[in-house]
Amino acid sequence: MTPRLNTIDIVVSDMDTAIAFYARLGLHFKIDPHSPEHAGCDLPNGLHVMLDTEAFRTPFLPGRSAPVGGPRTLLCFEFDAPGEVDAKYAELTGAGHRAIAEPFDAFWGMRYATVADPDGNGVDLYAPLPAH
Structure with missing residues (x-):
């Protein structure tokens, strides 16, 4: 199975x-x-x-304690265009959520950024970069 x-x-x-x-x-x-x-x-x-x-x-979950350090799990949200990544990053960080990685053009061909949710979990925001 x-x-x-x-x-x-x-x-x-x-x-x-x-x-x-x-x-x-x-x-x-x-x-x-x-x-x-x-x-x-x-x-x-x-x-x-x-x-x-x-x-x-x-x-x-007896004995459970919250993770420490950086995010151990990331939720990844795909957008249609790189500008949407930048806009959502600005919206979330503007609302007071912690930035983990500012938007950048990744070598694997995506616009990428990471913010923390209210409990410190990583949330990736990404979109494919236009073909050159």
Whole structure:
């Protein structure tokens, strides 16, 4: 049997702050009516993304502690054009989110930037560069 990656669960310290951040990237979470500490978002490609507060996840992950240092996981958002990467980076950092890597033209042919979500998770923003 081959497992299928169909859900990503992000542990957050503040649900409202996380929902607001990801809304800027086009993800619209719905709070679970049974638990305000759990929210979900279905993406068009079939992937389901969840947000769970630390308080919600702690009973299921005994001994869990938040990662330290740089982001250990990155969520990657593709844009159609390099200018869109720059604009979204400016929007997110202008809203007070921490910059990790300013927009740059990567040697692999993409415009790339990285910001931190409210809990320090890396969020890559990228778009293909025009062919020269």
